[in-house]
Amino acid sequence: MKIAILPGDGIGTEIMAEAVKVLRVLDLKFETETAPVGGAAYETAGHPLPESTLALAKAADAVLFGAVGDWKYDKLERALRPEQAILGLRKHLGLFANFRPAICYEQLTHASSLKPELVAGLDILIIRELTGDIYFGQPRGRRTAVDGHFPGAEEGFDTMRYSRPEIERIAHVAFQAARKRSKRLTSVDKANVLETSQLWKDVMTQVHAQYPDVELDHMYVDNAAMQLVKAPKKFDVVVTGNMFGDILSDEAAMLTGSIGMLPSASLDKHNKGLYEPSHGSAPDIAGKGIANPLATILSAAMMLKFSLNQPEAAARIEAAVQSVLAQGLRTADIWSEGTRKVSTREMGDAVVAAITKTITG
Numbered sequence: 001m002k003i004a005i006l007p008g009d010g011i012g013t014e015i016m017a018e019a020v021k022v023l024r025v026l027d028l029k030f031e032t033e034t035a036p037v038g039g040a041a042y043e044t045a046g047h048p049l050p051e052s053t054l055a056l057a058k059a060a061d062a063v064l065f066g067a068v069g070d071w072k073y074d075k076l077e078r079a080l081r082p083e084q085a086i087l088g089l090r091k092h093l094g095l096f097a098n099f100r101p102a103i104c105y106e107q108l109t110h111a112s113s114l115k116p117e118l119v120a121g122l123d124i125l126i127i128r129e130l131t132g133d134i135y136f137g138q139p140r141g142r143r144t145a146v147d148g149h150f151p152g153a154e155e156g157f158d159t160m161r162y163s164r165p166e167i168e169r170i171a172h173v174a175f176q177a178a179r180k181r182s183k184r185l186t187s188v189d190k191a192n193v194l195e196t197s198q199l200w201k202d203v204m205t206q207v208h209a210q211y212p213d214v215e216l217d218h219m220y221v222d223n224a225a226m227q228l229v230k231a232p233k234k235f236d237v238v239v240t241g242n243m244f245g246d247i248l249s250d251e252a253a254m255l256t257g258s259i260g261m262l263p264s265a266s267l268d269k270h271n272k273g274l275y276e277p278s279h280g281s282a283p284d285i286a287g288k289g290i291a292n293p294l295a296t297i298l299s300a301a302m303m304l305k306f307s308l309n310q311p312e313a314a315a316r317i318e319a320a321v322q323s324v325l326a327q328g329l330r331t332a333d334i335w336s337e338g339t340r341k342v343s344t345r346e347m348g349d350a351v352v353a354a355i356t357k358t359i360t361g
């Protein structure tokens with residue numbers, strides 16, 4: 001097994017060091033190779049996704065990614081900004097299925113902006129299509145309007161589009177994921193207004209015929225946004241397009257109270273994937289040693305489960321994270337009265353210690 005390690009910028013290097021430490025204690029046979037990405041790669045190679053980094057990501061069995069970005073790069077032309085590395089990796093690796101679990105750990109229910117009884121035990125999975133939709137549809141651009149409400153005025157335009165095969169492949173991913181959980185799938189669209197969404201809904205319904213054991217329901221995106229804050233535990237697996245998924249997965253993340261706890265996976269058709277925390281490079285706390293490494297450590301667990309066929313090792317990491325939370329250890333972002341505040345490194349060490357304890361019995 002070869003894992004490409006791309007730490008990136010800001011807290012990326014700090015949290016990645018802890019995740020790698022956790023992987024090493026598991027006593028699995030794997031090789032790692034580290035390469036720069038994002039702003040770090042722009043500094044050394046003049047591009048956020050250099051050829052050598054892309055080649056490593058392609059050759060590896062899985063990619064563990066930290067985070068990229070810093071405000072100091074905001075003035076660079078778009079193609080050279082750190083965030084372009086993520087889009088480039090998704091495109092070149094064919095990563096079309098994004099898995100974003102939103103789990104509210106029992107010990108952290110107070111950190112949610114919702115009442116504890118609404119989020120206690122929350123465990124939902126949002127599956128977002130990642131390579132289509134209005135974010136990539138052509139044509140797009142700016143021009144002078146020839147019709148509409150203000151002919152002759154400058155206008156911006158984008159194209160929302162999905163083809164049948166694009167919807168079919170994400171539908172299969174979602175039904176299969178639902179099968180492994182509670183066999184309930186909610187497909188989110190805006191079929192009452194959008195043609196693209198009507199096709200989405202039709203295809204979801206047709207693919208459903210191959211998964212009769214899974215219960216499928218359809219929900220409009222505005223209602224889904226409302227239900228997520230009203231009764232989030234009613235959902236189990238949610239599948240939706242790129243733009244709706246972008247928004248709903250961040251909304252779901254906030255229900256859990258801390259973005260520092262949430263992993264993610266982006267998979268290709270062979271389950272090869274890129275694994276990364278749901279948060280960014282947090283330049284405001286970079287270098288202070290206070291970032292929460294658990295989202296990256298849990299991303300490593302997802303990697304072991306989905307791409308490297310090591311579900312037991314993944315479960316050991318997840319149990320160790322539960323154990324450090326139960327011990328009352330907290331990084332600053334999840335700290336509350338009565339718990340012990342620890343640094344990034346101390347949190348990583350505690351997860352390693354919890355795993356070692358289970359290995360040595």
Ligand code: NAD
Pocket residue numbers: 011015066067068069070071083086259260276278279280281282283284285290291292293295333
């Ligand atoms: P962010 O997620 O980096 O930070 C938002 C807030 O959450 C900050 O206050 C930060 O300190 C806190 N935070 C984030 N992760 C944390 C952690 N592990 N532990 C403790 N606190 C944490 O989002 P932002 O500030 O909007 O963006 C910063 C940079 O990150 C930008 O350049 C943005 O483009 C980039 N970004 C990158 C990714 C990615 O690499 N996938 C995703 C989102 C944003």
